[in-house]
Amino acid sequence: MVLTLLAFAFALGLLVTFHEFGHYWVARRCGVRVLRFSVGFGRILWQRTDRHGTQWALSAIPLGGYVKMLDEPPAGADEAASREAFNRKSLGQRSAIVLAGPLANLLLAILLYASLGLMGTLEPAAILSTPAAGTPAARAGLAGGDELLRVDGVPVRSWTDARWRLLDPLVRGGDIALDVRPAGGGAPRTLQLRVRGGDAAPDGPDPLAEAGLGLVEPRPMLGELIPGGAAEEAGLRAGDLVEAIGGVEQPSVSAMVDIISAHPGQALPVRVRRDGAELSLSVTPRIQPDGEGAPVGRIGVLVQGERPMVEARLGLLDSLRQGVVRTVDMTGFSLRMMGRMVLGDVSLRNISGPVTIADYAGQTARQGLEPYIGFLALISISIGVLNLLPIPMLDGGHLLFYLIEAIRGRAVPDRMREAGQRVGVALLFGLMSLAFFNDLVRLFS
Template sequence: MALTLLAFAFALGLLVTFHEFGHYWVARRCGVKVLRFSVGFGRILWQRTDRRGTQWALSAIPLGGYVKMLDDPPPGADESASHEAFNRKSLAQRSAVVLAGPLANLLLAVLLYTGLGVMGTLEPAAILSAPAAGTPAAQAGVADGDELLEVDGTPVHSWNDARWRLLGPIVRGGEITLSVRPADGGPPRGLRLHTQAGDVAPDGPDPLAAAGLALADARPRLGELTPGGAAEQAGLRAGDLVEAIGGVEHPSVATMIEVISAHPGEALSLRVRRDDAELTLEVTPRPAQDGQGAAIGRIGVLVQGERPMVERRLGPVDSLWQGVARTVEMTGFSLRMMGRMLIGEASLRNVSGPVTIADYAGQTARLGLEPYIGFLALISISIGVLNLLPIPMLDGGHLLFYLIEAIRGRAVSERAREAGQRIGIALLFGLMSLAFFNDLVRLFS
């Protein structure tokens, strides 16, 4: 729980502060006087004032931050002081200041993805399992052990990369072209996958799995052996990679355990790879009893799952290009999902609140630095996209008023702004209520 709260507070603090720094940086470039930049909310714990008169503050509640600007000049202010007021700036300058916040979040996502590319990541190879009968993948001819090479002509380098490339096309529906290499190392072959537009819900089925595309099961590798056990007596060693058992080729860890359990006292043929050599041995599981008293087989070995892994490490330029491309793709995907929710083609269960976000923050933090950085990038994109929505009270709502001002040639009246703000507050309240409701449903279901 402590790690979850810490990871959530750090994520929200970083992302919102970066957002506000975007407003601050452009405001300063446009000559707007910034009165305060606060990291956190509530009681001020520490502060200092710089030579431009901006108060930099650290506040007690570390869940974001805010920028306070001089909106209107004080009574009796001279021309130079009046020129520093936000509302005295040109339409282009005001729009730039407002737009800078969401763009800062998108820029942060680019930097985070770029950092992941430079750091390098160890990811599962894109080896596919046998698709379930009747799924689009089965109908397209995907076979067990196929290595996915390309999606719609774009090379994929790992399973994580493959999921990224496949998710959007599968959700949209239509034809997807795949290039796969068979498990026996033969020449690549092209496949055409036809899917129907589907829904994505946090607690719903995985769209890729529903299409029949799933990562191959981990292969069993032997760990510590029980001294004098059946495995040791059969000549097995720690580190052996199991390729077949009892006539089952390329078994998963679960399948291997099932085969051993089902054959107490019966000899089983076991083919393993040891270093570069392939060996066939015979092991006889010793009878034991499970919790219900039924006879099961045991060979006295710790079985571990292993998947082929690939390391993805890019140079600075390629990492930056990947960061930009991934941010653009995720931004487009987020906008499409919002559009589908508006017209009823996607479930409103996709709207998540702070409880779900905190849960994901904790989960990714426990998995390691790389997943947590990826989580930060996704949430940063979400904050940027959300703030661009044309809802009064959000940055996008201000930009909507500025667009109307540009078309009409004069600013929107104060009365219209107040009405818009009331509508915006109602919409945001409804959105927040839906998010909290979804969070509670996931928490108690």
């Protein structure tokens, strides 16, 4: 719980502060006087004023931050001071200042995704499991052990990359071209995966699993052996990769455990790969009672899962290119999902609130730095896209008023702006209520 709260607070603080810094940076370039830049809300814990008159503050509640600008010049201000007010700036300058916040979030996402490419990560190779009968993958002719090479002509480097490339077309529906290399080598072939499309709710089924696409199960690899156990007596060693046991070739971890459990006191042939060479041995599981007293077989070894892995590491330019492509793809995907929600094609259950976001923050933080950075990039994109929506009270609402001003040739009347603000408050309240409701449903279901 503590890690979840810390990961959530750090994420929100970083992403909102970066958003506000975008507003600040462009405002200063446009000559607007910034009165305060606060990291956090509430009571000010520390502050200092720079030579431009901006008060930099650290506040008690670390859930974001804010920028306070000079909106109107004070009474009696001279011409120079009046020009520092936000509302005295040109339409283009005001629009740029407002747009800078969401763009800062998208820029941060690009940098975060680029950092993943520079860091380099070990990811599972895109080798597919046997699809369930009747699924689109089975009908397309995919087989267990096929290595996925391209999705709609775009190369994939790993299973993580493959999931990224598959998510949007699976939700959208239609035909997806998959280039695969058969297990054991051979010439690549192109298959057509036909899917109906559907929802992508956080608490719903995985679209890839629904299509019959899954990562091949890990192969059993022996870990720590119990001294004097059946595995040690049979000559097995930690690090042995099990190729076959009990006549079953290429068993999964669960299949190996089941085979051993089902043959107490019976010799089982086992073939392992050790240091690149194959060895044939025989192991006899010892008879032990299970939780209900029934006899089962045990060989005294920790069985681990081993998957083929690839290192995904890119140079600086390729990392930046990946950051741009992923940010553009996810931004487009988010906008399409919002459009489908409006049309009723996608469930409103996809809207998540702070409880779900905090939960994901904690989960990814526990998994490691790379998943957490990916989470930060995704939420940064969400903040940027959300703020660009043409809803009064959001940055997109201000841009909408500026667009109307550009068309009319004069500012939007105060009464129209105030009415829009009331509508915006109502829409945001409804959106927040729905998000909290979805959070509670996920929490208690």
